[in-house]
Amino acid sequence: MNINQLVKDKKLKNDDIVSFTARVRTNRAGKSVGFLVVNDGSTILDLQIVYKDSLKNFAELSQLRISSVININGKILLTPEKEQKLEVQASEIEILSSASLDYPLQKKEHSLEFLREISHLRPRTKTFQSIFKIRSSAAFAIHKFFQEDGFVYVNSPIITENDAEGAGESFIVTTLDNGDYPKDFFGKKACLTVSGQLNAEAYAQAFKKVYTFGPTFRAENSNTSKHAAEFWMIEPEVAFEDLKYNIDLIENMVKYVINYIFEVCKEELEFCDSNLENGLIDKLNLVRNSNFEKITYTEAIKILQDAVKNNHEFEESDIKFGLDLGTEHERFICEKHFKRPIFITDYPKEIKAFYMKLNPDDKTVAATDLLVPGIGELVGGSQREDDFDKLSKRCKDLGIDTDSLSWYNDLRKYGYYKSAGFGLGFERLIMYITGAGNIRDVIPFPRTPKNLLF
Amino acid sequence: MNINQLVKDKKLKNDDIVSFTARVRTNRAGKSVGFLVVNDGSTILDLQIVYKDSLKNFAELSQLRISSVININGKILLTPEKEQKLEVQASEIEILSSASLDYPLQKKEHSLEFLREISHLRPRTKTFQSIFKIRSSAAFAIHKFFQEDGFVYVNSPIITENDAEGAGESFIVTTLDNGDYPKDFFGKKACLTVSGQLNAEAYAQAFKKVYTFGPTFRAENSNTSKHAAEFWMIEPEVAFEDLKYNIDLIENMVKYVINYIFEVCKEELEFCDSNLENGLIDKLNLVRNSNFEKITYTEAIKILQDAVKNNHEFEESDIKFGLDLGTEHERFICEKHFKRPIFITDYPKEIKAFYMKLNPDDKTVAATDLLVPGIGELVGGSQREDDFDKLSKRCKDLGIDTDSLSWYNDLRKYGYYKSAGFGLGFERLIMYITGAGNIRDVIPFPRTPKNLLF
Numbered sequence: 001m002n003i004n005q006l007v008k009d010k011k012l013k014n015d016d017i018v019s020f021t022a023r024v025r026t027n028r029a030g031k032s033v034g035f036l037v038v039n040d041g042s043t044i045l046d047l048q049i050v051y052k053d054s055l056k057n058f059a060e061l062s063q064l065r066i067s068s069v070i071n072i073n074g075k076i077l078l079t080p081e082k083e084q085k086l087e088v089q090a091s092e093i094e095i096l097s098s099a100s101l102d103y104p105l106q107k108k109e110h111s112l113e114f115l116r117e118i119s120h121l122r123p124r125t126k127t128f129q130s131i132f133k134i135r136s137s138a139a140f141a142i143h144k145f146f147q148e149d150g151f152v153y154v155n156s157p158i159i160t161e162n163d164a165e166g167a168g169e170s171f172i173v174t175t176l177d178n179g180d181y182p183k184d185f186f187g188k189k190a191c192l193t194v195s196g197q198l199n200a201e202a203y204a205q206a207f208k209k210v211y212t213f214g215p216t217f218r219a220e221n222s223n224t225s226k227h228a229a230e231f232w233m234i235e236p237e238v239a240f241e242d243l244k245y246n247i248d249l250i251e252n253m254v255k256y257v258i259n260y261i262f263e264v265c266k267e268e269l270e271f272c273d274s275n276l277e278n279g280l281i282d283k284l285n286l287v288r289n290s291n292f293e294k295i296t297y298t299e300a301i302k303i304l305q306d307a308v309k310n311n312h313e314f315e316e317s318d319i320k321f322g323l324d325l326g327t328e329h330e331r332f333i334c335e336k337h338f339k340r341p342i343f344i345t346d347y348p349k350e351i352k353a354f355y356m357k358l359n360p361d362d363k364t365v366a367a368t369d370l371l372v373p374g375i376g377e378l379v380g381g382s383q384r385e386d387d388f389d390k391l392s393k394r395c396k397d398l399g400i401d402t403d404s405l406s407w408y409n410d411l412r413k414y415g416y417y418k419s420a421g422f423g424l425g426f427e428r429l430i431m432y433i434t435g436a437g438n439i440r441d442v443i444p445f446p447r448t449p450k451n452l453l454f
Numbered sequence: 455m456n457i458n459q460l461v462k463d464k465k466l467k468n469d470d471i472v473s474f475t476a477r478v479r480t481n482r483a484g485k486s487v488g489f490l491v492v493n494d495g496s497t498i499l500d501l502q503i504v505y506k507d508s509l510k511n512f513a514e515l516s517q518l519r520i521s522s523v524i525n526i527n528g529k530i531l532l533t534p535e536k537e538q539k540l541e542v543q544a545s546e547i548e549i550l551s552s553a554s555l556d557y558p559l560q561k562k563e564h565s566l567e568f569l570r571e572i573s574h575l576r577p578r579t580k581t582f583q584s585i586f587k588i589r590s591s592a593a594f595a596i597h598k599f600f601q602e603d604g605f606v607y608v609n610s611p612i613i614t615e616n617d618a619e620g621a622g623e624s625f626i627v628t629t630l631d632n633g634d635y636p637k638d639f640f641g642k643k644a645c646l647t648v649s650g651q652l653n654a655e656a657y658a659q660a661f662k663k664v665y666t667f668g669p670t671f672r673a674e675n676s677n678t679s680k681h682a683a684e685f686w687m688i689e690p691e692v693a694f695e696d697l698k699y700n701i702d703l704i705e706n707m708v709k710y711v712i713n714y715i716f717e718v719c720k721e722e723l724e725f726c727d728s729n730l731e732n733g734l735i736d737k738l739n740l741v742r743n744s745n746f747e748k749i750t751y752t753e754a755i756k757i758l759q760d761a762v763k764n765n766h767e768f769e770e771s772d773i774k775f776g777l778d779l780g781t782e783h784e785r786f787i788c789e790k791h792f793k794r795p796i797f798i799t800d801y802p803k804e805i806k807a808f809y810m811k812l813n814p815d816d817k818t819v820a821a822t823d824l825l826v827p828g829i830g831e832l833v834g835g836s837q838r839e840d841d842f843d844k845l846s847k848r849c850k851d852l853g854i855d856t857d858s859l860s861w862y863n864d865l866r867k868y869g870y871y872k873s874a875g876f877g878l879g880f881e882r883l884i885m886y887i888t889g890a891g892n893i894r895d896v897i898p899f900p901r902t903p904k905n906l907l908f
Contacts (some may be wrong), residue, residue, distance in 0.1 A: 002662065004604070021694040021781040023659075023869055041662040041693070042604060069694070097840070099869040102537070117511035120653075121868065123660035134660070138608040143597050150458070153590040157899040158669045159625075160685055161906050171613075171627050171639070173646065173671045179631025185673055185683065192627065199574075199899055199908060205477075206577035208495040209588070210455065215612045219629045219639055229639065230613055239495070292461045346693065382653060386551070398682035401763070407574045407908055414551040414575065415477055417523035445611040445653055452615050452640035454653060454861055 004042035016076040023069050029062030042239025044129045048087040067099035067235050080389035119445050130268035141260035151209040156196025163405050173221045192217035197204045197235050200410045204237040211236035216266045221449050225438040226270045230447040242381040244368045246420035247343050250379050277435025293342040300344050324351045330376030342370045354394045358381040390414035459494035470530040482768050483516030498583045502541040514569040521553035535565040573899050573908050584722035585888045587717035605663040610650025615858050623730050625673045646671035651689050652862045658691040679892040684901040691875035697820045697837040700874035701797050703740045704833050705746045712742045731889025754798050778805045784830030808848045810836040835876025842866035
């Protein structure tokens with residue numbers, strides 16, 4: 001028996017007998033009666049326990065400290081007039097584990113910064129119970145969405161010699177401390193993956209539809225609210241399909257995940273709406289109920305240029321073809337101009353990755369970013385270059401070493417017809433769905449520069 | 455439209471019009487008629503395409519090479535007398551991408567060793583389509599099992615300063631090549647995780663039921679068929695529950711996953727039974743239909759001693775309390791003696807990890823291993839030591855540095871009542887379900903000593 005079952009059981013009657021184990025959130029004791037608020041992690045909802053001095057250990061119970069674990073035997077008292085629809089009148093309470101007095105989460109409010117220092121205890125708060133329940137459910141929704149659509153889950157390698165974007169900033173994996181890579185475990189320099197996409201493409205040519213969902217890493221020395229050294233990515237890839245298919249897939253996936261969270265995390269979403277982002281539920285309703293707009297990058301530039309003419313102030317106001325859109329531009333387009341999620345397509349090749357398919361105009365690539373109100377870019381995807389010669393030329397033009405990539409380029413020689421996919425930063429999605437403002441608060445044990453606890 | 459839908463559609467009639475994209479497995483052309491066998495990855499089942507010289511590109515088609523990608527328009531011809539119940543008579547075939555002549559997977563059989571060298575292409579074979587479809591479905595079954603039972607999925611950290619077992623052999627994560635860890639990214643020495651259990655325990659005290667499912671790493675320099683440097687682990691943890699609950703959970707999970715594979719991967723299992731392990735399906739049926747036996751370690755020692763008396767030969771035949779059972783002993787117990795899966799419980803504390811709960815006899819711990827016919831140990835679990843003083847003493851006795859573990863031991867001070875969990879090596883499970891004999895064949899891009907390709 002757990003609290004989630006109890007609070008959601010519509011058939012419970014007064015005097016029904018219950019027995020369960022839970023943790024003490026608060027304890028308020030008078031002379032002859034005391035009130036415990038307890039939680040067992042099965043839901044963020046708490047349950048009030050009333051205990052009276054008829055219990056033989058009343059004196060001990062009245063001193064019971066926060067976070068102690070107890071077993072309660074008692075009877076249901078329905079309280080339909082209160083916010084919590086029932087409470088339990090204890091007939092017996094066994095103290096299973098007493099928490100010590102220095103338990104850091106006493107009743108008062110704590111800052112998110114303080115809670116990060118006790119990442120092993122913060123999931124006991126309602127805020128983090130909500131965030132991590134939603135994270136868990138969203139992860140499952142993603143697996144469910146893809147599996148129901150016939151996708152095969154591929155575990156792309158974590159240790160790799162590739163650096164998908166050519167962007168550097170990889171962590172080195174070694175068993176030595178002297179950089180003598182030929183003598184190292186793998187006999188060469190090894191890194192932590194920054195993306196599983198290239199591996200996923202190989203598998204898409206075998207299974208048609210695949211997705212990865214695993215950790216990725218960036219050794220970027222920046223302390224912002226959006227960057228972590230370790231985060232999870234979802235990277236679907238579909239063979240024989242183009243950018244249009246990819247765009248529909250992204251829209252369907254985002255809506256599916258949000259709908260699933262509305263279905264299974266109602267209380268948690270309401271808690272986040274009240275405590276992390278006012279208007280969160282309205283924002284998510286807008287996303288799941290609207291048709292996502294589609295415009296080209298060139299059209300987006302025009303919209304931004306018009307905005308500048310109409311005296312809208314951007315930090316970067318030199319708007320012209322070739323500009324790598326900033327968050328301010330992305331948010332203007334989806335929040336102010338269209339007021340809903342929007343796909344921008346066909347970006348200049350210069351600001352996108354080497355593997356994206358060159359459009360016939362020779363200037364743009366078949367890429368898309370999904371922008372959503374509140375944060376800007378949520379998903380980035382593209383159709384891949386399927387022509388071996390064009391891909392090789394692009395690598396050469398960009399100075400990309402093709403030695404370790406030869407297997408990837410070779411895929412184009414062995415029957416490769418269209419392939420499209422996207423990357424979704426899982427933490428970015430969870431921040432969006434929970435309203436959490438800092439990536440450190442949606443990762444159980446976050447890793448950032450100079451921060452490696454637990 | 456994909457091949458999986460076509461071959462499973464019971465309503466298809468002769469002359470129904472179909473259109474789909476697929477890859478050529480074989481091409482056999484006569485003077486006026488040719489036969490293509492094609493696959494699109496949606497199933498391991500192939501489809502035969504008949505093309506005649508009435509097609510304008512017949513000459514080109516008759517030269518079409520293996521692995522080329524084509525689009526087929528044609529009509530269904532039902533062939534109920536053949537193994538494959540239908541074929542397609544092509545009215546038009548468009549060649550979308552021609553494979554080059556040096557495509558390594560020509561029609562002849564290839565060794566698994568050779569196929570490992572082309573990990574980017576081997577998923578196009580039926581063997582690896584079967585293995586990796588089963589891997590994907592088993593991963594989903596695991597998520598489904600735990601989510602349906604109210605477990606919260608926790609992403610334990612990949613980069614860590616902890617070494618859960620104290621067993622060493624961790625990979626170092628660095629941005630330097632000189633071992634100057636105070637100046638490194640995290641300001642101290644960082645490793646790749648060998649287990650997420652300690653972190654999961656912290657979350658179990660908050661959510662009651664949690665599980666991890668992520669990559670783990672061992673820098674063990676051994677080239678065996680069972681060891682990889684990178685593999686995935688599932689580590690559930692449940693608060694307020696004991697070893698008995700844990701044992702039931704393991705049995706339920708193993709049966710659930712196998713049942714799910716029988717449900718959704720029928721063709722793939724049959725292929726594995728015929729090509730990887732004869733009797734595979736019978737073996738799995740035994741597991742899913744039997745009640746798992748339970749004996750203590752002490753009883754197991756007695757059984758092995760009796761076997762030695764009866765002249766059974768073990769490589770290690772000095773059987774006595776304290777022996778760390780080898781695979782030969784485990785397999786004897788479950789295959790010869792009980793002929794079904796078996797849990798062994800209550801191992802000597804000396805051969806188990808520091809965090810396992812000491813039994814009242816002061817000699818054994820509340821640990822269990824699940825042994826299954828065919829491989830021996832599949833799962834290992836335990837109830838955790840919940841007494842702060844006993845845990846601290848155990849760390850001290852074993853010389854474990856408790857500085858970086860203080861947060862873990864401290865959990866016992868802040869209300870900690872029973873916690874039990876287990877670890878399942880995902881690849882070990884996939885080897886067991888598919889009959890694959892080498893761990894390198896159940897990991898898309900395996901990582902082993904001196905081997906870092908793709």
